[in-house]
Amino acid sequence: xxxxxxxxxxxxxxxxxxxxxxxxxxxxxxxxxxxxxxxxxxxxxxxxxxxxxxxxxxxxxxxxxxxxxxxxxxxxxxxxxxxxxxxxxxxxxxxxxxxxxxxxxxxxxxxxxxxxxxxxxxxxxxxxxxxxxxxxxxxxxxxxxxxxxxxxxxxxxxxxxxxxxxxxxxx
Numbered sequence: 001x002x003x004x005x006x007x008x009x010x011x012x013x014x015x016x017x018x019x020x021x022x023x024x025x026x027x028x029x030x031x032x033x034x035x036x037x038x039x040x041x042x043x044x045x046x047x048x049x050x051x052x053x054x055x056x057x058x059x060x061x062x063x064x065x066x067x068x069x070x071x072x073x074x075x076x077x078x079x080x081x082x083x084x085x086x087x088x089x090x091x092x093x094x095x096x097x098x099x100x101x102x103x104x105x106x107x108x109x110x111x112x113x114x115x116x117x118x119x120x121x122x123x124x125x126x127x128x129x130x131x132x133x134x135x136x137x138x139x140x141x142x143x144x145x146x147x148x149x150x151x152x153x154x155x156x157x158x159x160x161x162x163x164x165x166x167x168x169x170x171x
Contacts, residue, residue: 002170003028007074012039014072014093014158019046021163027139029064031057054079061086066148068169071124072162075104080126090124091169093162095154097136098122102129109165110141110149117141119157121165134165 002025008015008124030048072093095107100116110117118138125131
């Protein structure tokens with residue numbers, strides 16, 4: 001069984017979704033910089049590292065030596081030294097169709113522009129929101145009367161496709 005580490009943020013819904021869908025992988029470590037993450041209230045969590053210190057995170061990852069690292073809602077740029085240390089083993093979930101709308105607020109920006117809406121799952125590289133694309137799922141923004149309704153559909157897509165990609169890569 002493959003062991004993975006998952007970086008997550010304030011909501012943590014993708015982390016919890018991956019946790020509930022473990023099949024051929026086991027989440028051996030959760031990492032967040034959000035001390036108030038909703039995910040931290042869930043029962044039966046794996047070990048969690050709450051830290052803003054990327055050197056501390058690097059040491060924990062080196063000790064664990066995960067087969068895969070998943071960036072799922074972690075709203076900080078992962079330093080080049082971590083990307084290089086685990087090259088080819090880090091994937092990122094991004095809320096737009098890359099290469100459009102890199103960085104923060106991509107979900108809202110793509111929705112407002114009415115283009116490049118959906119999700120991209122890709123290998124992380126040292127350049128922000130770049131790296132080889134594994135999967136893209138397009139969502140038609142015209143079907144939703146508000147950003148909030150669109151965002152719910154976006155979350156459904158994330159919760160469906162991220163575990164599928166993790167299972168595929170851990171297979």
